[in-house]
Amino acid sequence: MTTDDSTALRASRSTEVTRLERVVVRFAGDSGDGMQLTGDRFTSEAAAFGNDLATLPNFPAEIRAPQGTLPGVSSFQLHFADYDILTPGDRPDVLVAMNPAALKSNIGDVPRGGTVIVNTDEFTSRNLTKVGYESDPLSDESLEPYTVHHVAMSTLTKGALESTGLGKKDAERAKNMFALGLLSWMYHRPTEGTERFLREKFAGKPVLAEANVLAFRAGWNYGETTESFATTYEVAPASLPSGTYRQITGNLALAYGILAAGQQSELPVMFGSYPITPASDVLHEISKHKNFGVTTFQAEDEIASIGAALGASYGGALGVTSTSGPGVALKSETVGFGVMTELPLIVIDVQRGGPSTGLPTKTEQADLLQAMHGRNGESPVPIVAPASPGDCFDAALEAARIALTYRTPVFLLSDGAIANGSEPWLIPNVETLPDLRVNFATEPNATDGSGEFWPYVRDTETLAREWALPGTPDLQHRIGGLEKQDGAGNISYDPDNHERMVRLRQAKIDGITVPEATVDDPTGDASVLALGWGSTYGPIGAACRRVRAAGLPIAQVHLRHLNPLPANLGEILAAYDRVVLPEMNLGQLAQLLRARYLVDIISHTKVAGQPFKAEELADTFTDIITSSNGKEGHL
């Protein structure tokens, strides 16, 4: 077979074709097996085909965890469908297990009747012992509940690559492409994109490009020619709103949002950062786009990265810093300084499991109280949380709007699930993006007629102070972390002044205009409200659909603004008998809302490093709805 042309593979389809609405596929293997790449490509194929999709990568924190062990397992889950979906799926319909470790650590998630495709070559007694299998699951009864396909992927790949002259070891490394080819065949995926991708990726190494394309085709042909697979599946394109789409991850969308904020504000961006999982990709991406007038500064530590961003804000740039929870702990001091000096600053926190170093590659929402309260003194900071990968773009623009309009640090709380997860994204038209331009001070403004510039004279509507840039004649002034005299901005230890300034800073943040919360209650008669924030949007929404499909009413509200909260939230909460709030922490938002609105919120929490499953939330919601029936007047 020659691979010089890029003609698409065409199936003769002697097999039976079943139409499905949705499928969840999980690729699992050793960290070195290339599962993330395989998943990415399968995702691109689904996107190119027009399915709606959502993905969930899951990988160890170690770069090269010991081979073949349970901690070394890396997986990538893709949910694709012919309708709009909200989550990467709870349980895989198909599990591709490249070794015993991958099988052992993932089989528990596969529902009975699910399909398991295993690479039998890796099921050696040594590998089985390594992960504690006492007998070979491929020959005992343990996999009986599943449809299992035994495929000697390593052997077949090596065989297919004999003509390339690659050594056995190198040849075997292409087995992930064999698996991708097989799955692509099973689901009638378009293959041109993958072949093009492989040729581009290995442009400098034609032998490897050839080998990977050959392995990919071998996998496809294996499905086509052997009789082990009686059925193939088709998932039709989804009818999403019309427009041009691309696939996007949360971190990429965040980076684009920052670029857009720089353009829309017409300010240079100073992006200070220090490498940290899972936020580093934002730095990587932004550093590729210096032509947008963006300076990226990889600092000596988290503290310097936010310091440089704030220093640039003082000089009239849009200062941005990105990190994860442990980095926020180090940046807190400078965030407080930004609160005191009232300068614009965006602090991106891509949350991960904590406390301390915690779970670097796993997701959690447990930095909410850190963002809200993790500073000395009364130090209010606005918080914006994106709901999905694509929403990170809009959330970044919204954070910039607040930071620039109100001259304040703003927290942007993403998390590991949406940072690395991807979804189709309706590409925005840049003409429709918000205007973020600001006015700098040009004139002395002292209210005592002295002709001085007073840095703490406020706009009566927003309470934002004037932003006077160094270099502006006659506006020389000093700012700093000591308490400021209201208006003039000189150091003041006066008790009444401090009281006034603390309240003014709080009032400024409380007065930020944010959109009202919208209630999704299709039947209009729900008595239970499912509330959420950030990345739980998908599973909560999917759970609500399931509950409604079962004939039970439920309302959903999702919060993007956590500080300040939408003005109508109290009224909404009061209108429902029960409010359930799932969070990937121990109830942090629930605590804030209970204190604020005196509503007895049912806090449903999980801190397993993984997003909620729609199924578990649907069960929880159903229980609450059915148990609250007959409890009218609970409030």
Added chain:
Amino acid sequence: MTAIDLGLPALGGLDDVPTTEEPGKAKDYKSDQEVRWCPGCGDYIVLNTVQSFLPSLGLKRENIVFVSGIGCSSRFPYYMNTYGMHSIHGRAPAIATGLATSRPDLSVWVVTGDGDALSIGGNHLIHTLRRNVNLTILLFNNRIYGLTKGQYSPTSDQGMVTKSTPMGSVDTPFNPISLALGAEATFVGRALDSDKKGLSEVLGAAAAHRGSALVEIYQNCPIFNDGAFDVLKDKDEAASRLIPLRSGEPVTFGPQGEYAVVRSGFGGLEVAATSEVATADIVTHDPTIDDPAYAFALSRLDDQTLTHTPTGIFRQVQRPTYDDAAREQVSKARHDKPADLQAVLTGNDTWTVS
């Protein structure tokens, strides 16, 4: 002060800062804020020297920014009628790095102390010097924590009894000049608070230097560490202790020039009696030597007891600055490929739903 041509573009530290025909006088640089250091504090005299010196730069006053950390000396910006930021403990070099990188039209000064720069902010200081950000850093070294009322600092003498070391400090002190040279600072100088002329000379060269210029100023704290540098100010003692560094001149000192600096083993330097060494063996000071080892050896002549204390400019070499290079990357990127947000958002892999 002319910059030394090392074959690199001979840019001065202030070349991008707008100048004025009317730079004003010292009083124009005084803010309306009452100066609140303790009576007799060395900070006063440094403030006066800086205020008298700045007009000589001929810059627009609004293009000068003082950024400080926390400590007695870090109140400095409040007293200057320029732009100023009294920032966070130890973080001034980081904040100033962001400001200087995004605003080449500003003359950015960092004011810091021994605790601020060498203890809590040590990491930022060394990395700023290593990057060679175009900043002038004034390090007020009084060898004590003043603002927190008298604990030992990273430059305090070993054995020093303070509020937090009733049995004497067991810490080994830093030599700030050695530290800066270890970080390969491109400009390192030292002056005494009381020496207006010497300080002004070093400040002038530091401001003209493109890159990070660190100036250590021995500053007396009459309240918590009074007289720490008295031996250097004492009429009888000073001449035999201070080693004035003058570029191109042999390094000799003493009331009658009876001491000289000569080479010792391992590339080091030592003090010898001028009468006992050949003239050819006496070191001729050259701050432009690229290898920081020479300036480092000069800094090691001083062993905390102030027996032999070089003052003036230890090192003054040219090396590309971080901020120039960072701006160059941005302007090159802009020149090579105009920003097209729509194209970036769209990417290469799209599909259309109709």
